[in-house]
Structures are given as structure tokens and as C-alpha cells.
């Protein structure tokens with residue numbers, strides 16, 4: 001029977017299938033970090049259960065870690081206790097860990113791909129919703145809760161109902177200056193934060209094929225913001241070229257075997273999806289959010305909407321609540337919104353290509369007076385790459401702060417937070433109330449828009465900038 | 470896990486849609502390494518407002534939350550479920566839930582009952598007009614009953630069975646250890662290992 005990419009990967013991992021029960025699915029790789037694992041390890045210990053496959057489990061420290069002075073003890077005692085719990089748990093149970101200070105440390109969704117641990121056709125889980133990032137390689141990758149973390153540690157499987165399938169076909173080419181982040185923000189605005197609920201989204205079409213692996217990861221990363229469990233892109237030559245030669249990539253005959261298998265994964269031409277969405281790439285432009293959920297976004301050229309634009313009462317209330325929290329007036333052009341903070345980083349846009357885009361805009365320019373700009377690489381490796389290319393010098397010369405790797409201001413679990421009333425342009429993925437710090441206001445943007453906004457002090461795209469003298 | 474068959478209790482109306490897990494419990498509370506005691510973080514930013522529904526005296530001791538659509542979207546933090554449970558909630562009603570939140574609830578023993586938005590609207594009216602109104606949530610018949618309202622709710626049949634029996638998921642899976650071991654012998658050699 002004709003199958004989609006997601007269905008092929010699913011079927012290849014079914015350990016047990018029985019009428020009326022969820023499928024028991026085998027998990028090829030389980031990524032863990034300090035925040036969602038301590039209670040799971042505790043429960044294992046209490047039940048006297050070992051970790052079934054330590055060789056299919058990998059831990060890193062990311063959410064909680066400071067991005068300055070990483071050679072000193074973590075100042076916040078609560079954060080420190082959580083990091084220490086991960087260190088002692090991984091040691092006790094034999095799970096490999098890349099701790100702060102290791103060259104492989106970083107945001108779990110940046111680390112997996114860069115190590116070559118993320119490969120097409122795999123099932124990958126992590127106690128983190130943005131595990132969807134790894135779907136960019138044609139893996140079925142999704143976030144799980146702490147009870148499921150415990151389940152995977154103990155059994156290397158999960159009982160799951162098959163997800164529904166959704167195709168988002170992006171036809172045509174993205175206009176110059178429009179990238180993966182603009183595309184995904186536009187998709188979420190179109191289908192809504194619940195639009196993908198229960199589905200695995202497969203992104204396909206010309207615009208998707210033309211994206212780099214970094215762009216594909218940005219896109220799949222935010223599938224969760226569209227309500228989906230996972231996002232996937234069929235593996236192709238771009239994928240194979242990215243994986244080849246990485247530390248955990250197959251070699252020799254195994255590489256040949258792997259690639260021939262990966263080539264069978266693409267959705268069959270006569271397969272059908274439960275839901276289909278078509279987007280015309282040529283109509284897109286830089287996209288930003290104005291509200292408090294990722295679906296509340298508009299083209300940068302638009303204005304703040306009014307509650308009167310709502311189509312029903314619930315939406316009217318939602319717009320009103322968002323405008324109040326964001327302190328915005330209907331009708332204000334989005335370009336007139338001033339920010340005092342710019343954050344570049346996160347598992348959405350903390351990879352080398354993102355940093356290059358920001359450096360290109362900042363080169364020869366200055367961050368505007370009164371603006372705090374943080375540039376936080378997604379991993380220690382990305383940081384090293386940026387150094388090798390001299391990007392750090394560009395950031396520092398422009399007046400930005402250049403930090404160590406971690407989640408940082410994406411969720412403000414470490415000291416990098418917004419103060420009440422602060423307003424940020426952020427390349428992260430969530431503009432929820434207080435996400436970047438209590439009372440902080442977040443506009444989600446692409447790396448290009450973040451950089452131009454830092455220079456001008458209000459939401460802007462590189463096209464708004466004067467040429468460098 | 471405690472068995473759940475039927476609950477009778479009072480409910481709090483939460484007139485908000487798109488309640489994400491950052492609102493249910495902010496990241497700051499996720500630094501703890503314990504499994505209980507998260508009630509202080511539940512909706513903590515909204516609870517600064519004395520008029521917030523959970524601060525009002527008439528809604529103290531509620532065990533059911535009647536929420537707007539897309540409840541529990543966002544992060545995978547199971548702490549959101551724990552915070553609701555630690556506060557005393559046994560059931561959340563909504564017309565649509567975030568997938569991961571719903572999965573986590575099933576594992577941890579919080580019932581997420583999905584009903585039509587019209588049922589939510591009616592329950593909001595009933596519980597606002599009379600905060601002492603008793604609501605019955607019956608998992609066996611999959612019905613929610615309040616005053617003259619009787620409405621069916623949707624729940625995954627497997628989750629329903631596990632909740633009604635109070636079963637531990639891992640225990641169930643470990644019964645299939647042989648099948649898991651057999652599957653492992655068939656996995657391709659090119660798949661990566663972490664060490």
C-alpha cells in the first residue's frame with residue numbers, strides 16, 4: 001500500500017501491534033537534558049529498574065546553564081542542584097553526558113544533528129517539545145513528558161497511537177530576503193496553534209527542497225507551535241551531504257546500506273494525507289509576531305490588528321488579552337514597534353548559518369543606542385565555528401554580547417531574562433506571556449529581522465537599512 | 470496509580486483559550502528535581518490578580534477545570550500536569566488539548582476530557598451563576614453531568630482503561646520484554662549509538 005514518509009518510519013519501528021491497543025514503538029535514540037529527567041531517574045531508582053539501552057541514550061546540559069563564566073560554579077543553587085542531579089544520574093545509570101565545558105555541549109536539538117546522531121528514518125524522542133527539529137532529516141522525532149522519559153529509559157519503547165498525517169506543500173520559490181523562519185511563522189498564522197493537532201506534518205515542495213539543512217531544522221523545529229507532534233522532510237542529497245563524515249555517521253559499506261535505505265523513505269507518489277495545505281512561497285515576506293502565541297503573526301509590512309478584526313468572540317477576547325499584555329494599540333504599523341532587547345539563539349535559530357546571517361547584516365553597522373543584543377550560539381561547536389569565521393568579532397564590534405552555548409533567553413531559566421516591561425525581538429520559538437522573563441514581551445522574528453531590528457531599534461528587515469558606507 | 474471511575478466535584482471556569490504550559494507553570498519552577506509540591510507555581514502570574522478565578526473564595530476546593538480551547542499547548546513539561554494535580558484538579562475539560570499535555574495527563578492520572586465548545590460555554594455559565602454547582606464526570610459512561618446538562622466526552626480508550634484500572638504503563642510494557650529483545654536483533658547495523 002502507498003505510504004507517506006511518516007508511515008514508513010512508523011511501521012519500521014513497531015515492536016508489537018494488537019487490536020484496540022496503541023502500537024509499541026521502538027525508539028532509536030533518546031536525548032535527555034537536566035530539566036525533564038530527574039523525576040524519571042528517581043522513579044527508575046525507586047523501582048529498581050536499569051536504563052535498558054545506555055548506548056541509545058545521550059544527555060547534555062542546556063536549559064539551565066549560564067552563558068557567561070562557565071568555568072565558575074553555577075551561581076543559582078537551584079539550577080546547580082538540577083545540573084548536579086543530571087551528572088550523578090547519568091553516571092549512576094551509565095548514560096553518556098556532554099556537560100558544560102565539553103566541546104560537544106549545547107542545546108540538545110543542535111547537538112544531535114551536529115554529531116551525526118540524527119539520521120533519516122530514525123525514531124528520536126526527548127523530554128522536550130522541540131524534538132520535532134530532528135524531523136528535518138526525515139526522522140520521526142517528537143517531544144515526550146517525564147513519565148514517557150522514564151518509560152523509554154526503562155524499555156526503549158513507547159506505547160503510541162499512530163499520528164495523523166498532514167502535507168504542507170510550499171510551491172514556488174521564496175523571494176530574496178525571506179527564509180525558513182518567515183515561512184514557518186506564516187504557516188502557523190495560517191493554520192493556527194492547534195492546526196496541526198494530532199498530526200505529523202510533512203513539508204514538501206520546491207521551496208522546501210531548496211532549503212539548507214539549517215533552514216529545514218528551523219522549519220521542523222516550530223511544527224510544535226502549529227500544534228503538531230512532529231514535522232518531517234524527506235531525506236535527499238542535501239540531507240546525505242550534511243550527515244556524511246560526522247562523528248556518528250555510518251562509514252564504508254554501512255554508509256552505502258544506510259543511503260540506499262534512506263532513499264526508500266520518501267512518500268509514495270500515490271500516498272494520501274489526512275490533511276493537505278498548499279502555500280505559495282512567492283507571496284511571502286518577512287514575518288513577525290505581534291501577540292502572545294506563535295499564531296498571532298503578520299507580515300512586517302502590516303499593522304497591529306484590532307479585536308474588531310476577529311471572526312468570533314473567543315478570538316476577539318484572545319486578541320484583546322494579547323494586546324493588553326503586549327501593550328500595543330491597534331493600527332500601529334509593526335515597523336513602529338520599538339524594542340530594547342534583541343535575542344539571537346535557541347534551537348530554532350542558533351546554528352552557524354543563523355549566526356552568519358546576523359553577522360552579514362551587522363558587519364560595518366552598530367547596534368542602536370539603548371539596545372541590548374545577545375548572541376548565543378546553539379552549541380559549543382557552533383561557537384567554535386563562529387570564532388573560526390571571525391563572526392564573534394563582528395558581533396562584538398557592533399556592540400552585541402557574545403555568549404557561551406545554551407538555551408539562554410529562549411526561556412529564561414538561567415540568568416538571561418527580560419525584566420518586566422522589556423520588549424524583545426527574538427529568534428526563538430515562543431512568544432508566550434512571561435516566557436523570556438515575567439512581564440517580558442516577545443516578538444518572534446528571523447535572524448535577518450533580529451539583526452536589522454538591533455541596528456534600527458524598531459522592528460525592521462535588512463531591506464530597511466541604509467547601505468554600509 | 471489511583472483508579473479513576475467517577476468524580477463528583479465543583480469546577481472553576483477558566484475563560485481563556487490557548488493556555489500554554491508556560492502559563493500553567495513558568496520555567497522557573499522547572500528547576501526543582503522533586504515530583505510534588507508544584508501547586509505554588511500553578512498559573513502563578515495570573516494568580517497575582519486577586520480577581521483571578523482560582524483566587525476567588527467561591528472556587529476554593531474545586532477539582533475540575535473548565536478551560537477554553539487548545540489548553541496545554543506548548544512545552545512538553547509534565548510539571549504542568551503535576552501542578553494541576555498538586556493544586557487539587559482531577560479533571561480538565563476543554564474542546565481541544567495540546568497533544569503532549571494530553572499524553573502526559575494520561576500517564577500521570579489527570580483526566581483530560583474533550584467536549585464540544587458548546588458544552589464548555591454551558592459549563593462556564595452554570596459554574597459562574599452557581600459556583601457550588603456539582604459536576605459529575607463518569608469515565609465508565611464517558612459523560613459529564615451538571616444540572617440539566619448531560620454531555621458525552623472523548624478520551625482515548627486505552628488511556629480510559631488504564632485510568633479505570635489504575636495501571637502502571639511501564640509494568641504493562643515490560644510484559645513484552647521478549648518482543649522488544651527480538652526487535653533489537655533486527656535493527657540495521659548502521660544505526661548510531663551514543664557510546
Ligand code: SF4
Nearest residue numbers: 130346347407410411
Ligand atoms: S532553545 Fe528554547 S525551545 Fe529550544 S530546547 Fe532550549 S528552551 Fe527549548
